[in-house]
Amino acid sequence: MVNIVTVGSVALDTVKTPFGEITDGLGGSATYSSFAASFFSKPGIVGVIGEDFPSEHIGLLNSRGIDTKGLSISKGKTFKWKGRYEFDMNQAHTIKTELNSFSDFKPELPEEYKNAEFLLLGNISPHLQLDVLKQMHERPKLVISDTMNYWIEKERETVLEVIKQVDIALMNDAEARMLFKTPNLVKAAGEILKLNSDYAIIKKGEHGSLLFTPTSHFAAPGFPLESVVDPTGAGDSFAGAFLGYLAKTKRLTEKNIRKAMIFGSTVASFNAEGFSLNRMKEISIKDIRQRVREFKKIVDF
């Protein structure tokens, strides 16, 4: 039975980095997060695809135990993103966005998703995020939200409303600074916590992530990678593996949330080693556990 629901984009990505390129590779926030969650749990994915979406991609998701009943097929094409990364791989430069089917996306949860205990409101319009939350039969045990600069600019108040309603607000450093108009991440996190979110997690790309509670901090480093091929989807993989680990272990203590962040960082680091889902497809939970053990050594002093 589906125990995690991830909502977000499903896309065909064309990406160029200093290390190669891919055309129309499987991508999108819900794709990355559900795939990353599938190492630990049984996710259901909610998103929209076009008629051109290759059925082999559905096959791939299903082969990972991901429930795809939440994927609706709309007339026309699948959402397409084209971007590139320069020598400094930290920043994606968008060349072209074709929203296609994604522009009219109205997520509708299949009945059996509505009792899931864990919900990831990935990067879509904050109005839709609130709508998805309402569709659940009961308030899930844990709800996590992500967002992006686009929504912070256009729909700031609604983004804040989403944060009020979730348990863990997740965003990257630039988004946190933008949302609360401060260069200081500690202050931005303080503002998130004031909105009644139990935890604030700020993702910092290759620099790892930070957890804030009203009384403590946690800093998870990025895993130092010899070969970064394509960082696309790293943040979504982080979120998916993070939630997948929590759904599996079911302990929502700060201690376990810290561990879940390390699992999130680990899966995100694998993801960055290849284009699309290529690297994640190659690895097993054993590889993930091995790298988590290396993480332990990396922070020990």
Place this chain on the structure above:
Amino acid sequence: MVNIVTVGSVALDTVKTPFGEITDGLGGSATYSSFAASFFSKPGIVGVIGEDFPSEHIGLLNSRGIDTKGLSISKGKTFKWKGRYEFDMNQAHTIKTELNSFSDFKPELPEEYKNAEFLLLGNISPHLQLDVLKQMHERPKLVISDTMNYWIEKERETVLEVIKQVDIALMNDAEARMLFKTPNLVKAAGEILKLNSDYAIIKKGEHGSLLFTPTSHFAAPGFPLESVVDPTGAGDSFAGAFLGYLAKTKRLTEKNIRKAMIFGSTVASFNAEGFSLNRMKEISIKDIRQRVREFKKIVDF
């Protein structure tokens, strides 16, 4: 007796940040590093000042037990740097540099510095760094080098020669990428280690620092600060406290080097809480130890 020698710039800095400004505040790489080292050890500072240098600054350094016999006074003015930080405090923007006395700086070590066991070759021309190393009576127990983008552009080969001769090469992430023409810090660190440096340390500003050995990594997070007032000198404070801690504890094991990095990060984090040396002047070793204990909690999972 002087057990650490730090060589570098001594400057009067005019800095503007979103949180205030200071005119002709005491600054410079050797100033920050020797002050930070003085919490742990007995540093001697090597640098040049002009006739306009306020004697109260010398008094301040002496009051910290810093030996200033290595400060030569030259005709004319002290090196002046004018810069500002925008909303994103990570990047200094130089408005004006007046080299003044610093342009003809030829470091000459006082006799009693020449037996020091610990040497920090701060950011000056790599030719001068090599010259200082030659002036030592014996090869010090530990030599650390720092550098900057200016020297990497103008004197790349000599910068590499310095790295060959030191035990720990220290630089920031942008410098490491520039020096070895790779976006990947793990690869850049690998190149440093190939040059026969035992350890490579890459500073990442607010994101902390990374240690690389041929067989291991260590990631020291930045301390999450609620109030960053002026990051000027944070890297130099890191280096000074790092070396000061090692000079005090004298164990050059990887384990102790990791600890020294945490002490470096801690002192650097205090430094960023005020302009010039203002915050470092207020704190004691007790405050530093307290924050190091908080660091332990921050990385625990």
